[in-house]
Amino acid sequence: MISCPALQTRTSIYLRDLCVLLLAFRLTTSLGYGQSHSRHLNTEAGDPVAATEALKGFDVPEGFEVSLFASEPHVQQPISITTDERGRLWIAENYTYAEAETNFDEQEYDRIVILEDTDNDGKFDQRKVYWDGAQKLTSVEVGHGGVWALCAPNLLFIPDRDKDDVPDGDPQVVLDGWDENVVRHNIVNGLKWGPDGWLYGRHGILATSLVGKPGDTPSQRKQINCGIWRYHPTSDQFEIVAHGTTNPWGFDYDDHGQMFFINTVIGHLWHVVPGAHYRRMFGGDLNPYTYELIEQCADHFHWDTGETWNEVQKGISYTTLEAGGGHAHSGLMIYLGDNWPESYRNSIYTLNFHGRRMNHDFLERKGAGYVGHHGEDLFLAKDPWFRGIDLIYGPDGGVFVTDWSDSGECHDQDGIHRTSGRIYKVTYGKPDPPAFKNLAELTDLELVELQLHKNDWYVRQSRRLLHERAASGKDMSLAVEALKKQFVEESDDTRQLRALWCLNLIDESNQDFLREQFTHPSEHVRLWAVRFLCEPPNVDAETLDQLVKMAKAEESGLVRLFLASTMQRLPAELRWPMAEALVTHGEDSDDSTLPLMIWYGVEGAVPANPERAVRLAEISRIPLVRRLIARRITSDLDSCTAAVNQLLQLTTSRDDTEFQLDLLKGMNQALQGRRQAPMPESWQETSQRLSAESADSVLDEVRKLGVVFGDGLAISELREIALNKEADVESRRSALRTLVAEGGEEVLAVLKLLLSDFALSNEAVRGFASYNDPEIPTLVLGRYEWLDPEGKALAIDTLTSRPAYAQTLLSAVTSGSLDREVISAYHARQLRSFEDESINTELETIWGSLRETSAEKKQQIEKLKSVLTPERMVQSDPSQGRQIFSKTCSACHILYGQGRSVGPDLTGSNRNNLSYLLENIVDPGASVSKDYKVSVIVLDDGRIVNGVVVLQTPHTITVRTQNEELVLDREEIEEILERDASLMPDGVLTQLDEEQICNLFAYLMSRSQIALPDDNNLGQ
Incomplete structure (x- = not known):
């Protein structure tokens, strides 16, 4: 024994220090210190303020608290989070987010990290790296014996059957085909279990994926561009749920199981209805016969879409700040926890990326769906590096919020800080500790009982566990009995739904039970009974008969909406x-969603049975459905002559102007762009009867159809209207446009007469582009100085439409008759597409070189950076820049509510970053979506059109050009050449001098980010 007191003391100190060192080593290992393998990349912005300092900069309502759950180096680049049945936080850390050619490093890997708060003090104290071999990791979810990870091009399943947090083997590829070439922020993402037991995900607009199981052929795969999808973990099925929007990056479902997702730019809030086709930021829907798309369900935007330059210039506009902070949203949570006050429950919360806040929308049932109203923001973060990405509530009801923490946006031109990242926790006071440490240890009946818990975290986790046990083959009869009892005894339909969802997952013989719910007093229970009964591929006759009876008698618009949705799951017949x-x-006629959902369900059945579709149009009390049926049938006029004749006869069956207009407008929309179509047998009789008895609006539609059918009387009447200076100007313009679509020498003569008519001169100039006549260039140039700005732009469009016209135009510029600035970059590209040596030579004399290499463009970018210094920009004149923008950019882009939406709206883009602007303006083809790639369309009369093909049908293609959208008859198209080039051409800055460029950029970069309160007084 040691008897010396001094030695004992020294020994005790030594042992104490050794224990401290060993403990430190254990903590270092368990917390993962030293495991960061990411390069520390950052720009001149430096590093963020310390997380503890940033924590002081949150403004929250009284009673709420924000705490720091974790920060770097323990968590970095947190792009997605989820929880498991133990309440642990699983984090997807993404280091390979940047564009491949600029920042992607083959030695860089993403990883999945687990953080746990074992003592419930609101901070993590245990950390594990579950997997560090990922690339392009955007999402993580836990369940069914392992971990699910989205790593484009794959959806991976990493087995961990024993739940020891060590993968049982290599990741398994469950699905592949996700487009990995467009990495940015539109990559596939998501992963969240739905109440139906499916794993849901999202997809952005810049990539188009062909998804299936490994080894599937293209015909076995499903195509998705932007929208929502789902995968079933036990049946191995993959489905596209809904199409559209821009870049969905967050979704959740409310207390009744209705799912909502968040989006950027074109509207933030969307109600998920299976089979829906939502508005897109650009491009056409994958199905050309959807025709019309559903808008967002919010009644507001979180940024001022109509903010004017005058307001910005005066420095008094904070409307975007007041509206919610900006267009970009990431993460969505519908709060169903038990920590926040009851008034916050069942409301939507999302992170506003630019506004550095948590937006709040509250939902109202309205019509056949919902409307989202703007609520008061929950918090504002003063840290200028705050970049909220994801948010979820946990077992104690507190809300985890991830912070990407970077100086710029996630495009990586302006901020590549790979070692930062924070996770905050938002609570109301001090939350109660979780009721259980591990739900997996509970019995089936205990899990059933948790379906009644106020905190939906317990409900969702226990439902998943019950599903897993049933899928493993375990006898669930006691759980089924308890759930049915719960369903009967509970009076709150939200609790009944929880039982219903579980029963659907664990009870295979529930068809009769579900049919019984068709008469349930709750619209939500009836809705889910319909959904579940129509999940299988074959709906039995008894169920179908009851569904039809239900559709006739159902009083709830929401249930009718989902009945319409289920039609797409039925065989067409x-x-x-x-x-x-x-x-x-x-x-339902005025509902924003239901008429279109009925159409989406019917559309696929129309080609096989057009006569039945005519009868549907006849009985329809919903005008939109009538019009779209008429449009779809007439689009197949050449093969559906009998049905088209029936439609025409139907227009005279009622003395109802609205009914007649619905059918006639639909037919005209179907034939738009076609020069001539075969005249139906019933046309003459129908047109005569309508002309004798109908309103003027009906006569207009009859004449338009007559022109396409080659009816000489209709053409003559339209010519008289166009030439009648006493007639209404809009009627004259409409008549002239219809005549131009028909063509012919007589129409050309009318155009020449109207060139000197001030009211119609612009239409005449536009119409000349459709004709190959040697007099036209001289006529247009002779009238040029008398035209208004729109007319002058149309004149240059016309003069660049054909090689012969282009020669005359270039000669006028060379001689000084026209200023060289009339030829924009768009026109220069159009002229080059003729591939005429003499035209290219003269164009280069005027414009200079138009074939810069990638290296030359990089040199130009660096040169412009040296010019566009902060000192020079302060001295520049943004008001002059606005004028330049109007001439060079507004034909395709909107900024502060002014311009045209051919290309992306610039108001909410990353305009504060010079590198980002220069890359996209000087070298627009460097990163371009297929939806913005240009095609060169050669027509059989020598005309050439440059534009983006946005829609194709068997008879026409729709092309978006700089100034308009053209519908072209396929019979007139000689060739379509696809170019690997952006809609935005090279050389936009070529015609500008240094001062003009500085003024333009001063305007483009104005008010790019609204100054938030106390940016320079963080934490004070």
């Missing part, structure tokens, strides 16, 4: 009875 029942509900 079985959809008609359901459709015929739904279209009798005239009260």
Whole structure:
């Protein structure tokens, strides 16, 4: 024994220090210190303020608290989070987010990290790296014996059957085909379990994916561009749920299981209805026959879409700040926890990326769906590096919020800080500790009981565990009995739904039970009974018959909406009875969603049975459905002559102007762009009867159809209207446009007469582009100085439409008759597409070189950076820049509510970053979506059109050009050449001098980010 007191003391100190060192080593290992393998990349912005300092800069309502759950180096680049049945936080850390050619490093890997708060003090104290071999990791979810990870091009399953946090083997590729070439922020993302037991995900607009199981052929795969998808973990099925929007990056479902997702730029809030086609930021829907798309369900935007330059210039506009902070949203949570006050429950919360805040929308049931109203923001972060990405609530009801923490946006031109990242926790006071440490240890009946818990975290986790046990083959009869009892005894439909969702996952013989719910007093229970019964590929006759009866009698618009949704799951020939029942509900005519959902369900059945579709149009009390049926049938006029004749006869069956207009407008929309179509047998009789008895609006539609059918009387009447200076100007313009679509020498003569008519001269100039006549260039140039700005732009469009016209135009510029600035970069590209040596030679004399290499463009960017210094920009004149923008950019872009939306709206883009602007302006083809790639369309009369093909049908293609959208008849198209070039041409800055460029950039970069309060007084 040691008897010396001094030695004992020294020994005790030594042992104490050794224990401290060993403990430190254990903590270092368990917390993962030293495991960061990411390069520390950052720009001149330096490093963020310390997380503890940033924590002081949150403004929250009274009673709320924000704490720091974790920060770098323990968590870095947190792009997605989820929780497991133990309440642990699983984090997807992404280091390979940048564009491949600029920042992607083959030695860089993403990873999945687990953080746990074992003592419930609001801070993590245990950390594990579960997997560090990922690349392009955007999402993580836990369940069904392992971990799910989205790593484009794959959806991976990493097995961990024993749940020891060590993968049982290599990741398994469950799905592949996700487009990995466009990495930015539109990559596939998501992963969240739905109440139906499917794993849901999202997809952005810049990539188009062909998704299937490994080894699937293209025909076995499903195409998705932007929208929502789902995968079933036990049946191995993959489905596209809905199409559209821009870049969805967050979704959740409310207390009744209705799912909502968040989006950027074109509207932030969208109600998920399976089979829906939502508005897109650009491009056409994958199905050309959807025709019209559903808008967002919010009644507001979180940024001022109509902010004017005058307001910005005066420095008094904070409307975007007041509206919610900006267009970009990431992460969505519908709070169903038990820590925040009851008034916050079942509301939507999302992170506003530029506004550095948590936006709040509250939902109202309205019509057949929902409307989202703007609520008061929950918090504002003063840290200028705050970049909120994801948010979820946990077992104690507190809300985890991830912070990407960077100086710029996630495009990586302006901020590449790979070692920063924070996770905050938002609570109301001090939350109660979780009720259980590990839900997996509970019995089946205990998990059933948790379906009644106020905190939906317990509900969702226990439902997943019950599903897993049933999928493993375990006898779930006791759980089924308890759930049915719960369903009967509970009076709150949200609790009944929880039982219903579980029963659907664990009870395979529930068809009769579900049919019984068709008469349930709750619209939500009836809705989910319909959804579950229509999940299988084959709906039995008894169920189908009851669904049709339900569609006729159903009083709830929401249930009718989902009945319309289910039509797309039925074989085409079985959809008609359901459709015929739904279209009798005239009260749905003004609904923003239901008429289109009925159409989406019917559309696929029309080609096989057009006569049945005519009957549907006849009985429909919903005008939009009538019009779209007429459009779809007439689009197949050449093969559906009998049905088209029936449509025409139907227009005279009622003395109802609205009914007639619906059918005639639909037919005209179908034939838009076609020079001539075969005249139906019933046309002459129909047109005569309508002309004798109908309103002027009906006569206009009849004449338009007559022109396409080659009816000489209609052409003569339109010519008289166009030439009648006493007639209404809009009627004259409409008549002239219709005549131009028909063509012919007589129409050309009318155009020449109207060139000197001030009211119609612009239309005449536009119409000349459709004709190959040697007099036209001289006529247009002779009238040029008398035209208004729009007319002058149209004149240059016309003079660059054909090689012969272009020669005359270039000669006028060379001689000084026209200023060289009239030829924009768009026109220069159009002229080059003729591939005429003499035209190219003269163009280069005027413009200079138009074939810069990538290296030359990089040199130009560096040169412009040296010019566009902060000192020079302060001295520049943004008001002059606005004028330049109007001439060079506004034909395709909107900024502060002014311009045209051919290309992206610039108001909310990353305009504060000079590198970002220069890359996209000087070298627009460096990173371009397929939806902005240009095609060169050669017409058989020598005309050439440059533009983006946005829609194709068997008879026409729709092309978006700089100034308009053209519908071209395929019979007139000689060749379509696809170019690997952006809609925005090279050389936009070529015609500008140094001062003009500085003024333009001063305007483009104005008010790019609104100054938030106390940016320079963080934490004070």
